[in-house]
Amino acid sequence: MDMKVAKKKLGLKEKYRTMTRDLGWEPSYHSKEALFPYVGYEGIKIHDWDKWEDPFRLTMDAYWKYQAEKERKFYAIIDAHAQNNGHLNLTDARYLSALKIFLQAISPAEYAAHRGFARVGREFPGVGPQVACQMQAIDEIRHAQTQIHAMSNYNRYYNGFHAFADQRDRIWYTSVARSFFDDSMSAGPFEFMIAIGFSFEYVLTNLLFVPFMSGAAYNGDMATVTFGFSAQSDEARHMTLGLEVIKFILEQDPDNLPIVQAWIDKWFWRGFRVLGLVSTMMDYMLPKRVMSWREAWEIYGVENGGALFKDLARYGIKPPKDWDAAAKSIDHMSHQFMLGLYQWSFGTAFHAWIPSDDDMRWLSAKYPDSFDTYYRPRWEHIKKMAAAGTPFKNYGLAKLCQTCQLPCVFTEPDDPTLTCHRETVYKEHKYHFCSDGCQHVFENEPEKYIQAWLPMPQLFQDPVNGDLGEWMKWVSLLDGKDNGDYASSEDKQNFEAWRGLATTNQ
Amino acid sequence: MPVVAIKEYTATPRDRVENFNGKQIVYASWDRHLLFAAPFLLCLPPETPFGELVKGPLSMLVQPDPDAAAIDWTAVEWLKSNQPWTPDFNASLAANGIGHKDQLRFRTPGLNSLAPAA
Numbered sequence: 001m002d003m004k005v006a007k008k009k010l011g012l013k014e015k016y017r018t019m020t021r022d023l024g025w026e027p028s029y030h031s032k033e034a035l036f037p038y039v040g041y042e043g044i045k046i047h048d049w050d051k052w053e054d055p056f057r058l059t060m061d062a063y064w065k066y067q068a069e070k071e072r073k074f075y076a077i078i079d080a081h082a083q084n085n086g087h088l089n090l091t092d093a094r095y096l097s098a099l100k101i102f103l104q105a106i107s108p109a110e111y112a113a114h115r116g117f118a119r120v121g122r123e124f125p126g127v128g129p130q131v132a133c134q135m136q137a138i139d140e141i142r143h144a145q146t147q148i149h150a151m152s153n154y155n156r157y158y159n160g161f162h163a164f165a166d167q168r169d170r171i172w173y174t175s176v177a178r179s180f181f182d183d184s185m186s187a188g189p190f191e192f193m194i195a196i197g198f199s200f201e202y203v204l205t206n207l208l209f210v211p212f213m214s215g216a217a218y219n220g221d222m223a224t225v226t227f228g229f230s231a232q233s234d235e236a237r238h239m240t241l242g243l244e245v246i247k248f249i250l251e252q253d254p255d256n257l258p259i260v261q262a263w264i265d266k267w268f269w270r271g272f273r274v275l276g277l278v279s280t281m282m283d284y285m286l287p288k289r290v291m292s293w294r295e296a297w298e299i300y301g302v303e304n305g306g307a308l309f310k311d312l313a314r315y316g317i318k319p320p321k322d323w324d325a326a327a328k329s330i331d332h333m334s335h336q337f338m339l340g341l342y343q344w345s346f347g348t349a350f351h352a353w354i355p356s357d358d359d360m361r362w363l364s365a366k367y368p369d370s371f372d373t374y375y376r377p378r379w380e381h382i383k384k385m386a387a388a389g390t391p392f393k394n395y396g397l398a399k400l401c402q403t404c405q406l407p408c409v410f411t412e413p414d415d416p417t418l419t420c421h422r423e424t425v426y427k428e429h430k431y432h433f434c435s436d437g438c439q440h441v442f443e444n445e446p447e448k449y450i451q452a453w454l455p456m457p458q459l460f461q462d463p464v465n466g467d468l469g470e471w472m473k474w475v476s477l478l479d480g481k482d483n484g485d486y487a488s489s490e491d492k493q494n495f496e497a498w499r500g501l502a503t504t505n506q
Numbered sequence: 507m508p509v510v511a512i513k514e515y516t517a518t519p520r521d522r523v524e525n526f527n528g529k530q531i532v533y534a535s536w537d538r539h540l541l542f543a544a545p546f547l548l549c550l551p552p553e554t555p556f557g558e559l560v561k562g563p564l565s566m567l568v569q570p571d572p573d574a575a576a577i578d579w580t581a582v583e584w585l586k587s588n589q590p591w592t593p594d595f596n597a598s599l600a601a602n603g604i605g606h607k608d609q610l611r612f613r614t615p616g617l618n619s620l621a622p623a624a
Contacts, residue, residue: 041512188510340543373622378541381620385570396546396567399533399609407544417538417621419545421588421609429519430607432533445509450519457521457531460549465527 012057019059021050024127036125042188044260045253049126052248055240056132063135066233067142074146074230081223082153088502089220092287093158093495094486098215099151099224100160100350101277105177106208107147108168112181113196114140120189129248132241136197139234146230150223157498158491160349163476167349170475172455173277175405179452180274184267186448191263193245199267201235202242203308206300207275209235211282214290250315257316266444268320269437273404279334280341283363284355292366293334301326322437328413331370335363336409339378342485343394344407347468349477351486354383374416391485400454402431403438407456410434426450523606530606532599534564537585537613541571541620545609556602557595573617585611 010018027035039046080086090096114137121133148164155161168174184195213228249256279293309319320326338352345352355363360379364371385392398407412418413436422433426446433439442449460466464474472479486492509515523530530552535545546567550559560579568574584591586608593602604610 038512042510191510336543339541343543374540377620377622381541381572392541392570394542394567394570396542396548396563398544399535399547409543411540417540419535419537419540421535421545421611423587423609427519429522430605432607432609447509447515447517451517453520456547457526460529460531461521461525461527466549 016054016057016059019061020054020131021127023131032125036123038123038189039125042190042259044190044249044256046126046249047252049124049128051251052126052128053244054128054132055244056237058135058237060131060135063138067138070230070233071142071146074226075149077226078150078153078223081226085498085502086222087154087157088495088499089222090495091219093491094285094287094351094353095215095219095221096154096158096160096491097350097352097486098212098281098285099154099221100164101173101281102212103147103151103161104164104167104171104349105174105277107144107151107164108174109177109181110140110144110147112178112185114138114144116181116185116192116196119185120192123189129245132244136234136238136241139231139238143227143231143234146227150227153223157494159478159481159489160351160491162478162482163349166476170455171349171477172347172400175453175455176277177274179405180270183270183448190249190259193242194249194260194263195267195270197238197242198246199242199264200271201238202246203268203305204271204275205235205239206304207296208278210300211278211290211296215281215286218288218290219286246312246317247315250312250317261317262444264317265321266441269322269326269435269441270404272322272326273401273406273434273438276333276337276406280337283334283366284338284359289362294330294366297327297330321440322435325413325435325437329410331367332374332411332416335367335371335375336411339375340398340407340409342382343392344398345484346393346395346479347471347477347483349475349482351484351489351491353486354386355379370416386485386487397456397459399432400456401434401438402449402452402454403433403441405452405454406434408432408434521607526606530599532559532604533607533609534559535609535611536568536571537611538618538621539568539571539573539614542568545611550599552600552604553598555596555598556593556604559599560595572619573614576617577614581614583613583615585613 033040117133117137117140121130121137124130124133151161168178181196184192187195209228209231213225216224216228246260249260282289282291282293282296305319309317338355341348342352342354360371360376364376382392400406401408408419408421410420412420420435422436422439424431424433424439424443427450429450431442431450433442458464459471464471469479477483481490521531526549528551529549532548532550533545534548536542546564548559548563550563565574568577584593586604588609588611
C-alpha cells in the first residue's frame, strides 16, 4: 500500500519555475505566428525566449501579497491625511499647481502605461517577459488609481482638480503626455518596451519621480509622499525590466542594434520634451524647492545617464543623438515654459504667477548664465504690467510642434534670443516643429504624425470653432476659478483663510 | 521612410484647410521679441488683405512689448517660411502667396528693449 506523503513546500527556485515558465506551452492546433502576430514586423530577431533572465524572480502569489500590504498602509495614511486636514500642512497653495499638472497629465499616463504593458504582455511569446509585463500592467493601473485617490482629498477644497479626465482628453497641455503614450502604444511591442520600459522608466524616470516625490516631502504634501513610497518598489522593478529588455534584445541578434539605437534616439527626445514641464515645476512651482532643474539634470542626466550609456557601449549602443541639444537647453527650458504658462494662464486648469523677488534671486543664483541675461528683463516687464493694472495675457494662442505638441517656446540651440523655427512639407501639407529632434522624429514616420490632434488648431474647428468661452465649457475649465494668476485666485484666498483659522486666534 | 506597420499604412492629416470653415491658419512671430512665448496662431479668411492682418490682430497682439509703439510697419523686414519676402499690404493673404499654416516672421532691427545688452 502506498503511503500518502505530505507534499513538501516548494522551494523558491521551484516555485518560480512552476509559477512562471511552466505556465507557457507549445501550441498544437495553432501556429506560433498566428498566436503572436505582432512580434516579427518591427524587424527584431529573437532566437531563444528562454534566455530571458528575470532579475526579480517574483511570482504572482507573492506579488499579490506585497501589493495588498502596501495598499493597506497607503489607504490608512490617506484617511489620516483627510481626517486631519492634511492640506493645511502645505508650504503654500502654489504647490498645488504642480499637483494639478500631475493629475491632469501624468496620472492618465500611468493608465496608458497599464494598457500598453497589458498589450505587450499578450504579444510577446516568451513566458518570462509575459509575466513581467503583466505585473507591470497591474502596477501601472494601481498607480493611476492611488494617485487619483491621494489627490481627491485636495479636490474637496481647491479648484482645478475636478475634471482631470475631461482635461486629459481635451485641454491643450495634456496632449503632450497623451500623444507621447499614444505614439508608443500604436508602435509594435518591441518599440513600446524601448520607449516606455527603457527610455522612460529607466533613463528618464528619475528626472520625473525623484523631484516630484522630494518636492512633495519638502512642501508638506503627505498624501503624495505616501503614494511615492507605495510606488517605489514597483518603480525599481520597472527600471530593472527596462534594462533587462534592452540587454536581452541586443544579445539575441546583432541586426537588432540599429533598430534599437533609432528607438533610443527617438524616445529619449520625446521623453525629454514631455519632462520639460517638470523643469518648470522644480524651478518655479515648488514654494520650497528641492534642487534646480539644472542640478537634477547634472545628477540624473549627466552622471547616471552617462554611466548607463558607458555600460551599454559594449553592445554598440551610443548615447541618444540629441543628447547635446538637450544639454544646451537645460539653462533655458524651465524659464521658457513658465513665461508661456503665465501668459496663457487664462487657458490652464492650474495657476501660474510672477516669480517674487526672492524667487528671482534664487533663479539667478541657480542659473548664473541665463536668468539675469535673458529672463529677468521679461519678468520685470511683466511685473510692471501687473502693477499698472494691465496684467499680461497673450491671446494669440500658440504655434504647436507637430511631434511633441508643445507650444514652440524653444530657442535655437546656440542662440537663446531667437525662436527655433523648423518646418517641412509632406504631401503638399506644411508641418512645424519646435526643434531638429522633433523634426527628425516626424520625418522618419510622417504618416503617423500627420494625424496628430493638435489642440490649438482644433480650437478653430468643430465643435468649438474659435469661441474661447465655448472652448472653456468643452474642456470643463471654470473661468475665474481654475485658471489665471495665483495672486488673485480663490485657492490663495481660501488657503490663507483656512490656515489662519488653524494657526491663529483670529 | 514609411511607418513600420503590418500592412500598408496611409493616414489623413487632421488640420486640412477645409476643416476651418473657409478660414486658414497663419503663424506670425516677431524675431528676438521673446516676451511672447511662442509664435502666434491666427485664423483668418484667405481674402483678408495683408495690411488688415498687420493693423488688426498682429498689432493688437504685440502691444504688451515695450517696442510695439515704435514699430514702423513700412520698414519691417519680413520672412515667409524662413526666406526673405516682401508682402503687398493691399493684396489678400492668398494673393500674397500665404498658404494654410505658413509661418511669417518679422524683424525690427534696432528695437530691443527687453533683449540682453550686447
